[in-house]
Amino acid sequence: SRAPRTVTVTGAAGNIGYALLFRIAAGGMLGPDTPVRLRLLEIPAALRAAEGTAMELADAAFPLLADVEVTDDPAVAFDGVQHAMLVGARPRTKGMERGDLLEANGGIFGPQGRAINDHAADDVRVVVVGNPANTNALIAAAHAPDVPAERFTALTRLDHNRAVAQLAARAGVAVTDVAGVTIWGNHSATQFPDLTHARVRVDGGWRPALEVVDPAWAAEEFVPRVAKRGAEIIEVRGASSAASAASAAVDHMRDWTLGTDAGADGTGTDAAQPGAGTDAGPRWTSAAVVSDGSYEVPEGLISSFPVTSDGGAAWRIVPGLAPDESLLPGTGGRLAATVAELEAERDAVRGLGLL
Ligand code: NAI
Known part of the structure; x- marks a missing residue:
């Protein structure tokens, strides 16, 4: 089999993360010959839930799953990342103005973009899932001047x-x-x-x-x-x-x-x-x-x-x-x-x- 690839999933304890991680670990994303190293990024309040998901990943005994790490530190989560799946985002809550929503997400995707800039592998590919996905991707790309802009995409x-x-x-x-x-x-x-x-x-x-x-x-x-x-x-x-x-x-x-x-x-x-x-x-x-x-x-x-x-x-x-x-x-x-x-x-x- 090939060398393992490093995949980072943010919002790993969320709903999409729960479905996504098992598909990736089963080989559905990078193919049946490519082992994966998973990095799960969450906010501190959801770290324990992410640990629980990591326990279930272990319990599934996926032959392709080389390693799982759970962290709330973007520098650790994006260290050597080749496939970044940016799922975690700030949802719009009642009474929240559009500007507040954009600002809250800027506070997430700016630092994550910078961490990708500083720690990702040269061949990193980023897909933003968390909404507003296109604009969150734009913010992340703007904070990663050393990464070609073409590596930042949003999910449609x-x-x-x-x-x-x-x-x-x-x-x-x-x-x-x-x-x-x-x-x-x-x-x-x-x-x-x-x-x-x-x-x-x-x-x-x-x-x-x-x-x-x-x-x-x-x-x-x-x-x-x-x-x-x-x-x-x-x-x-x-x-x-x-x-x-x-x-x-x-x-x-x-x-x-x-x-x-x-x-x-x-x-x-x-x-x-x-x-x-x-x-x-x-x-x-x-x-x-x-x-x-x-x-x-x-x-x-x-x-x-x-x-x-x-x-x-x-x-x-x-x-x-x-x-x-x-x-x-x-x-x-x-x-x-x-x-x-x-x-x-x-x-x-x-x-x-x-x-
Ligand atoms: P969720 O609320 O179940 O999970 C989101 C997770 O992100 C939570 O566990 C939260 O703790 C985590 N999170 C928040 N800030 C974070 C940060 N700074 N770093 C790491 N993790 C963080 O939401 P769900 O259902 O998983 O959806 C996630 C996002 O995907 C939402 O923004 C949703 O609108 C978006 N979405 C996009 C779609 C698309 O086609 N582009 C389709 C469906 C949902």
């Missing part, structure tokens, strides 16, 4: 997977018969889940999704359903998405590290790799990555794009996939609106001195 893969699942259900096909979905912009209700380049396999052949499903459904039901799915889960489940968020975080880091084409890495977790090994045409997934100015997203914003990875250090933004207004009127405006929200969040944290 859950939104992507939700979109794939909704389209598959509507078209009456398997998720593996759906390709070409894109999530644009912010991981928030303003996001734009875009089907204008999506394809669906029907009777063995790939067809444009908007010829298979009703465009009115795509505009009026699909977009708000995906964008507000988090709230729907809370309403039905009585708790926020946890296992699906963990699964998406695994998908994100796996595809980034092993490559989007490698999906079939032997772990059997590539169901969200649409059209793998078929004639589906070009394939991509969605991730919030630092903009290079593509699609008129201001350079430096961390915004969701259609992306691929060849397993290298940076995701690649796929060109030529601007939302097609001729298929869904108003779609271009939706992309501009979610990007405007990201700019407003960036300006707010800049105003608070967090960038």
Whole structure:
């Protein structure tokens, strides 16, 4: 087997952490040949609970789990980290203003970014899950001047997977018969889940999704359903998405590290790799990555794009996939609106001195 990889999970005692750690330790993220060293970061009040999770990790006797360490010190947690999963965040509580929320999270993601800057391995890859994820990633990146900005990403893969699942259900096909979905912009209700380049396999052949499903459904039901799915889960489940968020975080880091084409890495977790090994045409997934100015997203914003990875250090933004207004009127405006929200969040944290 290969050399162990060091994976740090923050918010390790939380709901997502509880689902995430066991998937990683089982080899679902880095593959069946790669041992993992886990570093669990928590705040002091939750350290004991994190210790309990570490005890359960030991009790699972995972063959790939080389080591587990629990700490409340970011310098220890990020020492030599290669895969940083930043899940722990300050939730919005009743009566909290947006500025308070951004400031509280700045107090978490600024120091964590600095600790990554000072202690991470050269090949570190960071995915921010904790909300507001895009802006928290921006804050962390700003505090890590020695780490290339392309290594800081935010999770929109859950939104992507939700979109794939909704389209598959509507078209009456398997998720593996759906390709070409894109999530644009912010991981928030303003996001734009875009089907204008999506394809669906029907009777063995790939067809444009908007010829298979009703465009009115795509505009009026699909977009708000995906964008507000988090709230729907809370309403039905009585708790926020946890296992699906963990699964998406695994998908994100796996595809980034092993490559989007490698999906079939032997772990059997590539169901969200649409059209793998078929004639589906070009394939991509969605991730919030630092903009290079593509699609008129201001350079430096961390915004969701259609992306691929060849397993290298940076995701690649796929060109030529601007939302097609001729298929869904108003779609271009939706992309501009979610990007405007990201700019407003960036300006707010800049105003608070967090960038
Ligand atoms: P949770 O409240 O169950 O767990 C969060 C954990 O983070 C707690 O154990 C807390 O002690 C810890 N924490 C807080 N500050 C910390 C710090 N400075 N260092 C280390 N740990 C710290 O929340 P849950 O359900 O696990 O969700 C975590 C975050 O993920 C939330 O911000 C949530 O909004 C976000 N989320 C993002 C999704 C996405 O698709 N991007 C999807 C679902 C949730």
